Amino acid sequence: MKLHHLPLPSRRHLWLGALFPLTLALGGCASNMNDLTQKVDQILARPGGKIEPIPEMKPLPKYSYVETSARTPFEPPVTQKANHGNGISPDMNRPKEPLEMYPLDALSMKGIIVRGGTTYALVRDGDGVIHEIQVGNYMGLNYGKVVSITSDKITLEEIVPDGQGGWRKQTAIVQQKSNK
Structure with a gap:
């Protein structure tokens, strides 16, 4: 059996082979516009909006301030001044508990367990991990201390800024959602 060798293409043939498809592609770009x-001319011929x-801006009434003995x-x-002496403030030196890294809306109660007379709530965090907590634990971003656990809810006492440099307590509830 005799093998026939095909001649290697020359550089000229390679250049022609590469330029031919390129010429066709560029030729398609120069098609009829x-x-x-016409569409651009139609848009430009439309009347302007x-x-x-x-x-017109009406001037505001002018007032002059005359200093008096009043505030x-x-x-x-x-009545709105900060009440720094009310004794309410979070314990900034207390180590944070794991559920204090999540806002309350990212936490969900999944049920309860009673062990040795102590009720524990099962809470799923924002990452899907289940935690056991009891009265006295903390959760949420506002220093929320668990004050009661029932079969369907966890009641917290949060310490939140009062907007005037002080702190105030508020109650928050994390309810068990039905599994529908």
């Missing part, structure tokens, strides 16, 4: 030109005038308008009323 009359449709596009009407711009609404800027509404200035730049201080909050006495």
